[in-house]
Amino acid sequence: MAQHTTLSPPAESSLDADAAGLLADAQAEFDRMMAEDSRIEPRDWMPGAYRKTLLRQISQHAHSEIIGMQPEANWISRAPSLKRKAVLMAKVQDEAGHGLYLYSAAETLGQSRDTMMADLIEGKARYSSIFNYPAPTWADMGAIGWMVDGAAICNQVPLCRASYGPYGRAMVRVCKEESFHQRQGFEILLELSNGSPEQKAMAQDAVNRWYAPALMMFGPPDDDSPNSKQSMAWNIKRFSNDELRSRFVGMMVEQVKVIGLTLPDDEIRFDEDTRTWQHGPLDWGEFQEVLAGRGPCNAQRLERRRQAHEDGAWVREAASAYAAKQRTKQMDEMDQVA
Amino acid sequence: MSPHGNPEVPAGAAADVIRGARQVPAGSRTPEPADPAPTGPAPVQAPGSPAAAPEPAAWDLWEVFVRSNRGLSHVHAGSLHAPDADMALRNARDLYTRRNEGVSIWVVPAEAITTSDPGTKGAFFESPQGKDYRHATYYTKSEGVKHL
Numbered sequence: 001m002a003q004h005t006t007l008s009p010p011a012e013s014s015l016d017a018d019a020a021g022l023l024a025d026a027q028a029e030f031d032r033m034m035a036e037d038s039r040i041e042p043r044d045w046m047p048g049a050y051r052k053t054l055l056r057q058i059s060q061h062a063h064s065e066i067i068g069m070q071p072e073a074n075w076i077s078r079a080p081s082l083k084r085k086a087v088l089m090a091k092v093q094d095e096a097g098h099g100l101y102l103y104s105a106a107e108t109l110g111q112s113r114d115t116m117m118a119d120l121i122e123g124k125a126r127y128s129s130i131f132n133y134p135a136p137t138w139a140d141m142g143a144i145g146w147m148v149d150g151a152a153i154c155n156q157v158p159l160c161r162a163s164y165g166p167y168g169r170a171m172v173r174v175c176k177e178e179s180f181h182q183r184q185g186f187e188i189l190l191e192l193s194n195g196s197p198e199q200k201a202m203a204q205d206a207v208n209r210w211y212a213p214a215l216m217m218f219g220p221p222d223d224d225s226p227n228s229k230q231s232m233a234w235n236i237k238r239f240s241n242d243e244l245r246s247r248f249v250g251m252m253v254e255q256v257k258v259i260g261l262t263l264p265d266d267e268i269r270f271d272e273d274t275r276t277w278q279h280g281p282l283d284w285g286e287f288q289e290v291l292a293g294r295g296p297c298n299a300q301r302l303e304r305r306r307q308a309h310e311d312g313a314w315v316r317e318a319a320s321a322y323a324a325k326q327r328t329k330q331m332d333e334m335d336q337v338a
Numbered sequence: 339m340s341p342h343g344n345p346e347v348p349a350g351a352a353a354d355v356i357r358g359a360r361q362v363p364a365g366s367r368t369p370e371p372a373d374p375a376p377t378g379p380a381p382v383q384a385p386g387s388p389a390a391a392p393e394p395a396a397w398d399l400w401e402v403f404v405r406s407n408r409g410l411s412h413v414h415a416g417s418l419h420a421p422d423a424d425m426a427l428r429n430a431r432d433l434y435t436r437r438n439e440g441v442s443i444w445v446v447p448a449e450a451i452t453t454s455d456p457g458t459k460g461a462f463f464e465s466p467q468g469k470d471y472r473h474a475t476y477y478t479k480s481e482g483v484k485h486l
Contacts, residue, residue, distance in 0.1 A: 090436075097432075097436065100418065104416055107399070107417075113396070113419060114396050169416075170416070173416070177437070319421045319425055320395075320397070322421070322425075323422035327422065
């Protein structure tokens with residue numbers, strides 16, 4: 001098997017001229033790939049900070065998919081019809097799949113999946129703040145699909161072109177599957193909006209509650225987002241937080257008319273000078289609080305994840321035991337043949 | 339009941355077809371990603387397992403290849419963890435073919451794959467420099483001649 005040249009930055013003291021030369025070559029090659037908008041693959045040399053940034057972003061993304069199963073899974077047994085139940089199950093199964101695609105991508109950066117899982121359960125890892133809001137009514141399933149998944153799609157489509165190959169490939173798969181999520185949410189809201197006055201009020205209430213958290217999914221404003229610039233220089237991020245947020249607002253403005261509801265923001269307007277959609281002020285203090293673990297559902301979400309992991313221990317044990325048994329059986333059969 | 343039936347009684351899925359086709363090496367392998375990052379920091383083990391009971395060793399990593407239609411090659415779809423080949427195949431079905439994406443799946447232990455070294459690109463792959471004659475466009479005298 002081919003030997004791999006290790007090019008990790010050695011300690012200063014041992015940095016001899018050869019190693020320094022190799023490192024400079026590797027950095028130059030990396031810079032050239034960035035300039036060409038080429039892709040970095042797992043075995044390529046990459047700067048430590050690039051690897052760290054990707055690992056943080058991809059694992060947080062994976063955690064978000066996994067935690068994101070909870071608000072909707074809670075409604076599977078309460079869905080108003082068999083059709084809605086089947087749709088919701090498919091969607092939650094997709095979120096699990098998306099989490100797994102992303103964990104695989106993160107693993108290629110040298111982090112074990114078990115470590116990532118443990119970090120999440122132990123509260124050491126972050127995930128999207130949006131999943132720490134409660135989903136108290138059926139209309140929330142509509143608002144989550146239409147707004148939360150809508151915002152996620154806006155964010156994720158440009159990530160298909162992220163400079164790190166495995167991340168981009170995972171996102172292509174995710175985006176293909178995500179569009180049904182948004183449409184089913186749209187349909188739930190549309191149906192409620194055309195239903196009884198109570199149903200319409202319930203739909204409007206859900207839209208009102210999810211509007212600001214959905215806009216905050218794009219992250220802090222550009223002038224308060226220290227990592228964005230570097231991520232854009234590395235071709236991980238293709239558009240700034242505010243650019244994506246503005247684009248999303250523009251889409252919602254039109255779509256909400258079709259649904260027959262309104263967005264809870266009087267200050268939405270299209271700015272002719274900047275050619276961007278502007279919205280009212282968002283409560284970034286709340287965003288920071290939720291991110292720091294003090295949102296309405298943080299504790300509940302983590303506890304549920306921990307419980308699910310522990311409840312699944314016997315399944316993992318059984319699968320391992322079954323695999324071991326099958327191996328023994330096969331070995332015996334081989335012995336008999338021989 | 340689990341959606342995929344009792345694991346003691348395989349549900350007559352694709353897994354049965356290849357049973358015996360590959361002998362899965364006994365013993366646990368070291369858990370490593372498909373593309374072990376040569377420059378990466380050593381994976382840090384979490385201090386203390388989150389669960390009360392000690393977890394079994396991490397499952398092996400498998401690479402998944404899916405044939406989307408008859409007549410086409412299997413194409414790499416992604417990877418997953420599983421305790422053995424049969425369960426890797428079942429997991430691959432659930433993870434990578436939820437929408438009829440495939441008519442056939444291969445799962446391969448990630449560690450069984452040997453790859454070329456990206457660092458030796460120049461030396462390993464023959465230079466195409468000066469070898470235009472390997473392409474049809476090199477031969478120009480036949481221009482205008484039909485069916486050639």
